[in-house]
Amino acid sequence: MTELDAEQKGMAHAIAVRLWQSRWLLAAGVLAVLIAFAFASVSAYVLVLALFLLLAAAMLPAGGLRQSAEDASAIEAIGLQRLSGEYLAAAVADPLIIFDHAATIVHANAAAFAAFGGIAPGISLPLKFRAPEMQALLDSVLSGTVASDVVDYTEKLPVERAYRVSASSVGHGTDLYVLVFKDQSEARRIDRMRADFIANASHELRTPLASIAGFIETLRGPARNDPAAREQFLQIMQNQTGRMARLIDDLLSLSRLEMKPYLKPGTEVDLRQTVDSVIDSLAPLARENGLVIERDFAKGPLDVPGDRDELFQVFENLLENACKYGQSGGRVLVTIAHADDVSEPGIEVTIRDFGPGIPEEHIPRITERFYRVDVETSRTQKGTGLGLSIVKHILTRHNARLSIKSEVGKGAAFSVYLPAH
Template sequence: MAETGAGQDNKGRALAGRLARNRWLLGAGVLAVLAVYFFAGSSAYVLLLALAALAAAAMLPADAERQPADVGAAIEASGLQRLSGEYLAAAVADPLIIFDHSATIVHANAAAFAAFGGLAPGMSLSLKFRAPEMQALLDGILAGEVASDAVDYTEKLPVERTYRVSASTVGHATGLYVLVFKDQSETRRIDRMRADFIANASHELRTPLASIAGFIETLRGPARNDPAARDQFLQIMQNQTGRMARLIDDLLSLSRLEMKPYLGPGTEVDLRQTIDSVIDSLGPLASENGVVIEREFANAPLVVPGDRDELFQVFENLLENACKYGQSGGRVTVSVAGGEDGQQPGFDVTIRDYGPGIAEEHIPRITERFYRVDVENSRAQKGTGLGLSIVKHILTRHNARLSIKSEVGKGAAFTVHLPAR
C-alpha cells in the first residue's frame, strides 16, 4: 500500500519536474499564443485549444537521452541523500561519534552511549577522551593534516577495554568528522588471560603439589610398611588433589568471566526465583554445618536485567561462605530490600551470618584474588581464595556493587546492590 503510494508520489514528482524543466519553452509558447489572440482577435475556443496542446506537449517525456538522468535523480533523492545521519549512525553496531571542528560532539549512536556513558551532544570530545594518543589523533584530524587516521586506545577502568579508533572527515567541506571504535578487547584479553592463568596456577598449585610429592616420598621410604600412616597420608593426598581440582575449576571460571567483561543487553532474571534455587541447592551443606538458612523476602517476582547463571553463582558463593565461615552463628539470613535508596533504583540482597565476623583491616581486601583472612581456616573449609573475586567480577559486569559490613564477634553482612533497568 505504502509502496504504491510512494510510486504515485514519484510519478507526480517526475511530472512536476518535467514541467519545471520546460518552463521557459512553455512560457514562450503561452506568450506567443496570447499575442496572436490579441492581435488577430480570433475566437476564445481556438485559444483554449492551443494552450491545452502546448501544456500536453510540455508534459510528455522530453527525449530519450534525458530519461536515465531523470530516474537517477529520483533514486538519489529518495535514497541515500535523504537518509538521516542519525539513522545511519544507529545502524552501525560499533560505537560511533560525529563531531565538529571544535571537537564538540554532534551526535553519538546508542553503542557509544552504552560503551562510554556520560556522553552528550555539546560535550567536548577532547575532555572526555583524555589519553595522550586520543588527543594526538583528534588534534591531527582537526588540524587537517590527514583525512583519516587510527590509533589503539585502551581504557583500563572500570573494566579493561581496547579499541582500534579511527577518525576521518565526513564528505567534502561538511565541517563534520566521525570517530569509530572497533572493540579489540577480546584478543588482548585472551593474551592477558593466558599470562595470568599461568602465573596464578603455577603459584597456587605449587603448594598442594609440593605436599603430595613429600608424602609420596615418605610412602616409598620410611612409611613403606606402616599401614596406619599409609592410610592417613593417602587421605591427605586425596584432600590435596581435591583442592587442586577446585582451584583449577575456579581459575577457569574466573578466566571465562574476564574474557567477556560486558554483559550483553536484553536478558532478564527473576531474583526471587534465583535466590530460592540457590537456597535449595545449598540445603545439604547448611544442614551439614548445622546452619539454618532463613529467607526474609516476599514471594513476588523481582525482575532485574542480568544473566541467570552468573547471578546464581554470585549468591551461591556468598551463601556458601556464610554457611562455612559463619557456622558458629547457627543461622544465616537472606533478605531483599527493594526501592529507591541511593543514586539508582534497584534491589539490595543481603546475606547475613552471625559468625565470628571479619576484622576491619581485611574488609577492603577480601575480594582480591587469593586473599585469605585466615589461611588455615580457608584451607579447612576447602576454599580456593577465588570465590569473592568471582562475585566481584560478575557484579562489575552487571553494574552492581558489593558492600560488606562486619564487626569482629558480630557476624558479617554482604549486600549486593543490583540496579533495576
Template sequence: MADTNRADRTGDGLLQLAVRRLWGSRWLLSGGVAGVVVASSVAGSALYIAPAIVVVLLAIAAFAPTSERSLPLPGAGPAEAMSLRDLSGEYLAAAVADPLIIFDRYGSVIHANAAAMAAFGNLAPGLSLPLKFRAPEMQVLIEAVLSGNAAVETAEYIEKLPVERAYRVSASPVGHGTELYVLVFKDQSETRRIDRMRADFIANASHELRTPLASIAGFIETLRGPARKDPAAQEQFLQIMQNQTGRMARLIDDLLSLSRLEMRPYLAPGSRVDIGQVVGSVIDSLGPLAKDNGIVVEKNFIEGPIEVAGDRDELFQVFENLMENACKYGQSGGRVVVSIDRGTSGPEPTVDVTIRDFGPGIAEEHIPRITERFYRVDVDASRSQKGTGLGLSIVKHILTRHSARLSIKSELGQGAAFTVHLPAK
C-alpha cells in the same frame, strides 16, 4: 520523458507536473500572460482573455524546462527527495553515537557533537586540539593527518579524568580540498575490562591448579625415592595427595558451575519454591559440618509457607555456600543464626534470608570485593578450610538470574551477616 513517467504514477500526475513546470518557468509565464493581456486589449475583446491565458499556461507547462530545485514528486526515492550535499554536517555529526570532532587545517575545533562534549567537556569552536589533547600519541595523530601523509590515522588514547576511559581514535580528512578533518573516538574501556578480567581469571585458575599439582608431583617423587620403604611416610604422603586431588576436583566443579551460570540467559525462573523448605534442607544437610566445627544453628523463621519465584537447586546452592562459609569462618563464635523475614525497606517487597555468624568478622575494605572470583580475605584460612575462592561469585551470579541481591554487614570481632533479598512478587 522521465518526469512524465514519474508523474503518471499518481492520480494527479499531469496536474502536479504542470504545477512544477509552471513554477520552474515563472518568469517566462509572467511574460506570456502580459503578452496575452496586451494582445487582447489591442483586439478590444475581453471575452477571449481567459481562454488565451489557459492555452498559454498549458503550452508553457508542456514545453518549458523544469527547475533544478523543484519539489520532489510523490513516490520519488530518497536520492530524488534530498541530495546528500544538502545535509548539514552538524546533523551528520549528531547522528554519530561516538565522540566526533571536526577541525580545520590549523588544528582548531570547528564542531563537536554531543557525545564529544559529554566525554571531554567544553569544546568550543576555535579551541586548539593540540592544547586540549596533550598526550604525545594525540599530538602525533593530529600532526600526521594535517600533513596529509595518510588518508586515515589511528592511535590509542586514554582519558584520565573524570574516570579513566580508553579510546581508539581515528583521524581522516573530510572530502577533497575542504581543508577540514575529523577525529572519531571509539570507546574501548569495556572491551579492555573484559580482556583484563579474562586474563586475571586464567592466571588465578592456573595458579590454583598448579599448587596442588606441584605438591602431588613432589610427593610422588619422594615415594619413589627416599620413602620407598617407609610405610608411615607413605601413608602420610598419600593422605596429603588425596587432599590435594580433592581440592582440585572442588575447584574444577566450581569452575564448571560458574561457567554454566554465565552461559545461561538471564531469564527469571518460571517455577515457585517455598524458601523456608529450601533453607531448612540446607541446615539439615550441613548439620554434620556444623557439629564438627562446634557450631549451634539457630532458626528464626516467620510462620507459614513463603513462596518466591526461583529454581530450587540454584537457591539451595546459594544458601549452602553461605551456610558453609558461616560454619567454617565463624567457627570461633560458636553459633550461627538463620532468619527469614519480609523486607519492606526497599521500593519493592522482598523476602530476606539472613545467615549471621559471630566469628572474627570482615574488614570494611574487603566487603566490596568479596564476591569477586578468587578474592580471599585471608588466603591461608581459606585454603585450610578447603575453599576455592569461587563460592560467593557463584552466589552473585545465581542471585542476578533471580533478580535478587546480596547485602553484607560486618564488623571486626562482631561476626558477619549475609542477607539474600529475593523479590516477593
C-alpha cells in the same frame, strides 16, 4: 473539462518532444524498414508491426539508464542537503569531535560531552587532550602526512576508559577533520578478566599437582619402606586431589551459569523449606566447628519465583563460608524477612556470623573469581575462591541482589534480596 484538456495537451506536448528528440533515429528506422519491404518482399503485416515497434522505441527517453542515474544522484543530493553535520554527528553513538586546520573544536556530539566534559567550540584540542599519542595523531592528520590514522588512548578521569581513536579529514577542501572515539574499556576488561582467570586457574591446579608429584617421588624413593610416612603422604595426596576436584566442579558450575540465559520466573520456590534444607545439610560442619546455627524466619508464606537447586547452592555457599570463617563467633544467625519495598516488594535472607569480619577494603572485590581476603586461611578451609562468584552469577540470573556488611572483630552479614514477583 479545462483541466482534462490541459492534461491532454501536456501529454501530446511530451510525446511531440520525445518524437522530435528521436527524429533522426526514427527516420533511419523507417528508411530501413521501407528498404526491407521493397527488396525482401516481406508482408504488409510485418511492415506495420516493424513501424509500430520502431515508434514505441522512439517514445522511450534517450539515455534512459543515464537519466535514471542522474535522477538518483539528484535525489541523493537533495536528501543530503537536508542533513547538517550537527545532525550526522548526533546520530553517531560514539564520542565524535569535528575540528579545523588549527586543531580548534568546531562541534562535538552529545556522546563527546558526556565522555569528556568541558568541550565547546573554540577550545584547542591539543590543550584538551595532552597525551603524547593524541598529539602525534593530530599532527599526522593536520600536516597531511596521512589521510587518516588510528591510536589507542586512555582517559584517566573521572574513571579510566580506553578508546581506539580514529582521525580523518572531512570531504575535499573543507579544512575540517573528525575524531571518533570507540570505547574499548569493556572489551579490555573482559580480556584482562579472561587472562587473570586462566592464570589463576592454572596456578590453583598447578599447586596441588606439584605437591602430588613431589609426594609420589618421595614414596618411590626415601619413604618406600616407611609405613607411617606413606600413610601421611597418601592422606595429603587425597586432600590435594579433592581440592582439584572441587575447583574443577566450581569452574564447570561457572561455565554452565554463564551459558544459561536470564531466568524467566516460572516456578515458585519456598525459601523456608530451601533454607531449612541447607541448614540441615551443613549441621555436621557447624558441629565440627563448634557453631550453633540459629533461625529467625518470618511467619506466613515465603515464596519467590526461581530455581530451587540454584538458590540452594547460593545459601549453601554463604552458610558454609559463615561456618568456616566465622567459627570463632560460636554462632551463625540465619534470618528470613519480608522486604516490603514500595517499588519492588520481596524477601531478604541474611546469613550473619560473629567471627573476625572482613576489612572494608576487601568487600568491593570479594565476589571476584579467585579473590581471597586471606589466601592461607582460604586454602586451609578447602576454599576454591569461586564460591561467591557463583553466588553472584546465580543472583544476577534471578534479578536478585547481594549486599555485604562487615566490621572487623564483629563478624559479617551477607544479605540476599529476592523479588517477590
